Amino acid sequence: MPDLAVDPGPGEGGEGDGPAPDALCVVDLEADPRLREGPPGTRAWRFVGAALPGARRGGDGPASAPGIVSPMRMSRLFGATLRTAPGGAENAGHQLLLRGGYVRQLGQGIFSYLPLGVRVLRRIESVLREEMDAAGGVEVSLPVVHPAELWRQTGRWQAVGPELARFKDRRDRDYALAMTHEEVVATLASTEIRSWRDLPRLVYQIQLKFRDDPRPRAGLVRAREFTMKDAYSLDRDVAGLEAQYARQYEAYTAIFARCGLPAIAVGADVGMMGGSGAHEFMYLTPIGEDTLVLCDSCGYAQNRQVATFRKPEPEPEPLRELERVETPGASTIERLTAALGIAAAETAKAVLVMASVPDQPEPSPVLAIVRGDMTVNETKLANALGASDLRPMTDDEIDEIGCVPGYASPLGVAAGVVVVVDDCAAATPNLVAGANEEGVHLRNVNVGRDVEPTVVADIAAAGDGDPCAVCGATLRTERGVEVGNIFRLGTRYADAMGASFLDDDGTQKPIVMGSYGIGVGRLMACLAEEHHDESGLRWPVSVAPFPVQLCALGDEGLLAAEQLYGELVEAGLEPLFDDRGERAGVQFADADLLGMPLRLTVSTRSLGAGGVEARERSGGDAIVVPRDEVAAWVSSRLDELRAELAVSTAARVAARTASPQVGVGG
RNA sequence: CGGGGAGUAGCGCAGCUUGGUUAGCGCGCCUGCUUUGGGAGCAGGAGGCCGCGGGUUCGAAUCCCGCCUCCCCGACCA
Numbered sequence: 001m002p003d004l005a006v007d008p009g010p011g012e013g014g015e016g017d018g019p020a021p022d023a024l025c026v027v028d029l030e031a032d033p034r035l036r037e038g039p040p041g042t043r044a045w046r047f048v049g050a051a052l053p054g055a056r057r058g059g060d061g062p063a064s065a066p067g068i069v070s071p072m073r074m075s076r077l078f079g080a081t082l083r084t085a086p087g088g089a090e091n092a093g094h095q096l097l098l099r100g101g102y103v104r105q106l107g108q109g110i111f112s113y114l115p116l117g118v119r120v121l122r123r124i125e126s127v128l129r130e131e132m133d134a135a136g137g138v139e140v141s142l143p144v145v146h147p148a149e150l151w152r153q154t155g156r157w158q159a160v161g162p163e164l165a166r167f168k169d170r171r172d173r174d175y176a177l178a179m180t181h182e183e184v185v186a187t188l189a190s191t192e193i194r195s196w197r198d199l200p201r202l203v204y205q206i207q208l209k210f211r212d213d214p215r216p217r218a219g220l221v222r223a224r225e226f227t228m229k230d231a232y233s234l235d236r237d238v239a240g241l242e243a244q245y246a247r248q249y250e251a252y253t254a255i256f257a258r259c260g261l262p263a264i265a266v267g268a269d270v271g272m273m274g275g276s277g278a279h280e281f282m283y284l285t286p287i288g289e290d291t292l293v294l295c296d297s298c299g300y301a302q303n304r305q306v307a308t309f310r311k312p313e314p315e316p317e318p319l320r321e322l323e324r325v326e327t328p329g330a331s332t333i334e335r336l337t338a339a340l341g342i343a344a345a346e347t348a349k350a351v352l353v354m355a356s357v358p359d360q361p362e363p364s365p366v367l368a369i370v371r372g373d374m375t376v377n378e379t380k381l382a383n384a385l386g387a388s389d390l391r392p393m394t395d396d397e398i399d400e401i402g403c404v405p406g407y408a409s410p411l412g413v414a415a416g417v418v419v420v421v422d423d424c425a426a427a428t429p430n431l432v433a434g435a436n437e438e439g440v441h442l443r444n445v446n447v448g449r450d451v452e453p454t455v456v457a458d459i460a461a462a463g464d465g466d467p468c469a470v471c472g473a474t475l476r477t478e479r480g481v482e483v484g485n486i487f488r489l490g491t492r493y494a495d496a497m498g499a500s501f502l503d504d505d506g507t508q509k510p511i512v513m514g515s516y517g518i519g520v521g522r523l524m525a526c527l528a529e530e531h532h533d534e535s536g537l538r539w540p541v542s543v544a545p546f547p548v549q550l551c552a553l554g555d556e557g558l559l560a561a562e563q564l565y566g567e568l569v570e571a572g573l574e575p576l577f578d579d580r581g582e583r584a585g586v587q588f589a590d591a592d593l594l595g596m597p598l599r600l601t602v603s604t605r606s607l608g609a610g611g612v613e614a615r616e617r618s619g620g621d622a623i624v625v626p627r628d629e630v631a632a633w634v635s636s637r638l639d640e641l642r643a644e645l646a647v648s649t650a651a652r653v654a655a656r657t658a659s660p661q662v663g664v665g666g
Numbered sequence: 667c668g669g670g671g672a673g674u675a676g677c678g679c680a681g682c683u684u685g686g687u688u689a690g691c692g693c694g695c696c697u698g699c700u701u702u703g704g705g706a707g708c709a710g711g712a713g714g715c716c717g718c719g720g721g722u723u724c725g726a727a728u729c730c731c732g733c734c735u736c737c738c739c740g741a742c743c744a
Contacts, residue, residue, distance in 0.1 A: 080676075080677090080694085082676085082677055082678090082693095082694085083677075083678085083693060083694075083705075084677055084678045084679095084693075085677085085678085086677065086678085087672085087677090087678070087679090087736090087737075088672090088736065088737045088738085089737095090737085090738080099677095105736090107735085107736085108735085108736070108737090161742095163742075163743080179743095180744095209744075211743070211744085213742075213743065214667075214741080214742055214743095215739095215740090215741090215742075217737090217738080221744095222743070222744090223744095226744065227744095228744055229744090230744090280744095281744095289742095289743085290743090378741090389741095389742095390741090391741075392741085481744090482743070482744060483744070484744070485743095485744070517744055518744065519743090519744030520744085521744085522744055523744085551703095553702080553703060554702070554703090557703095582705090583701090583702055583703085583704090583705080583706070584702070584703040584704060584705095585702095585703075585704040585705045585706080586704085586705050586706095587703090587704085587705090588703080588704045588705080589704065589705045590705080592704090601703080603703065604703095605703065606703095613703090
């Protein structure tokens with residue numbers, strides 16, 4: 001028993017070699033009868049914890065990750081379990097995280113993590129660190145408060161809008177809260193990277209971000225303040241970027257597999273990041289807000305924002321004379337085709353928007369044309385225009401450019417209106433289009449002859465039933481949550497921040513960058529969504545806050561459990577010990593709710609049966625493990641669960657990516 | 667930002683239409699006794715600026731005005 005009076009003094013038991021004092025106190029204070037009498041005093045807590053030699057035992061985490069390898073008594077846990085979820089929590093995963101005392105909401109999109117939640121985060125983070133390190137990464141920690149100047153240099157101070165939270169300091173200088181860290185990394189690189197010999201590099205951090213999301217929702221899935229693993233690759237050339245990009249793709253695949261999240265990579269839009277190509281890693285779930293376009297035949301997978309499809313080849317026919325046709329009340333494609341007895345594919349649909357283009361002070365009017373059997377994809381349209389933002393035109397604005405709602409047409413539109421025509425509409429002859437006149441359409445409109453498009457591009461949305469652009473098989477859509485992404489940034493940030501290096505040919509060249517993000521809290525939320533049942537969470541062994549929960553029933557059970565707890569701790573198994581002395585039902589219900597992979601129960605009954613009852617949260621019958629084999633059994637069962645995880649996660653992915661009609665088999 | 671909904675005890679809710687005793691219920695919490703393998707029973711108890719501010723009234727949780735916050739649906743993201 002350690003001497004309570006010993007004060008190790010500052011410095012000892014600190015960073016690196018010592019245990020996290022609080023974690024230890026929890027274990028050893030309680031074992032000291034002197035401290036069980038009343039609330040432990042601050043002195044005793046601090047001194048006992050710090051004075052214990054070598055008290056952190058076992059665990060597989062590195063010594064630099066305090067808090068990961070520590071057991072816990074529920075009597076010391078902070079955070080109550082709730083029988084009913086707070087109102088407003090809609091999806092099951094979020095409800096269970098609230099009910100289990102993992103997280104609490106503080107404000108819109110702002111969350112506190114309680115001890116259990118923190119432990120899940122730490123587990124995920126240790127997977128992230130291992131994979132980033134394995135990919136050649138080095139960890140940094142970058143500021144959350146950024147001087148505005150940084151963002152002005154890349155133009156994003158103006159470009160990103162209110163999602164970037166801004167404030168002034170006491171001297172009226174502008175600052176931003178970090179929503180991402182490209183600017184800071186590029187600035188650092190400009191001083192740290194001098195020669196081609198300093199490249200390639202990969203820096204990463206696990207750091208807070210703030211994005212003033214216009215609409216946070218679904219709990220941790222879309223928070224405003226969130227923790228993100230963000231990595232940045234620095235390379236000499238595009239070939240180097242491609243190599244690191246591929247390496248990150250592999251690392252991400254490994255990360256999600258290890259965490260037990262069924263996620264797939266899809267091609268994606270680059271959004272505000274800019275650059276030349278990106279992938280998003282999507283958790284496949286109906287609660288997802290993104291729509292993915294998938295081909296079961298060839299594996300084509302893209303976010304709908306950028307997905308393409310094989311458009312029909314228009315029948316060639318001679319161009320006929322333009323012809324007015326009265327179409328009273330036919331202000332929609334549906335009514336128009338009914339009125340004229342033609343197919344939607346024979347019509348042209350006009351969509352009117354105002355587009356904000358970064359260098360122009362005022363948004364410009366845009367008239368976009370697709371065939372009536374297709375719909376406009378706003379992201380594609382924005383990309384075709386180089387626009388940062390699109391919004392629907394108001395009625396006044398429509399009037400101003402000489403259009404009539406429902407009969408809008410590129411013919412006779414005001415000068416200066418940007419006309420974007422989908423490539424398929426441009427190639428289809430003799431379309432029926434609006435006449436910019438109430439109740440009147442035009443037959444035989446031909447792009448090129450009657451309409452002079454500013455841009456011809458693919459702006460049509462792909463969807464269910466469209467033919468795959470690659471193999472022609474039928475595409476289908478799936479919902480997903482974006483849990484990670486990887487961007488090829490190129491030299492945009494290096495150019496802006498002056499981050500260059502001296503190459504071996506004696507010339508200064510800009511550093512080629514990539515950036516790679518994973519939302520840690522979002523990943524946790526997705527895991528809760530994926531791994532639960534009606535009674536609670538069912539954490540994958542790799543991310544569970546504790547691998548095993550120890551329940552103790554009755555006085556005899558409690559006594560035996562105390563000893564067993566010590567043995568498990570000794571064996572490095574990090575048990576969560578329910579030492580509250582609650583009734584069986586309460587303990588079991590909480591154990592189910594909290595969701596540790598294994599549950600051990602010690603009671604008069606189990607001891608009479610020869611040992612300890614063991615049960616898995618994922619299901620199956622309870623078994624009795626002989627008293628002196630428990631630690632070994634737990635250890636080997638956890639190993640098996642770890643091994644099974646990758647397989648079961650792969651199966652979960654397969655179940656959602658294979659086409660439904662393919663039998664699963666026995 | 668547009669549209670809809672909600673703020674009453676730690677959590678979930680009723681009361682409000684038609685103002686009027688001390689603002690209720692379930693769960694949770696505290697004390698005692700009994701119980702003790704799937705959220706126990708009995709008894710006793712604690713806990714409320716009824717979101718905030720103003721107004722109407724003899725009197726406001728309740729009616730009126732303003733504001734704040736949160737949730738949901740649409741335009742945006744890890």
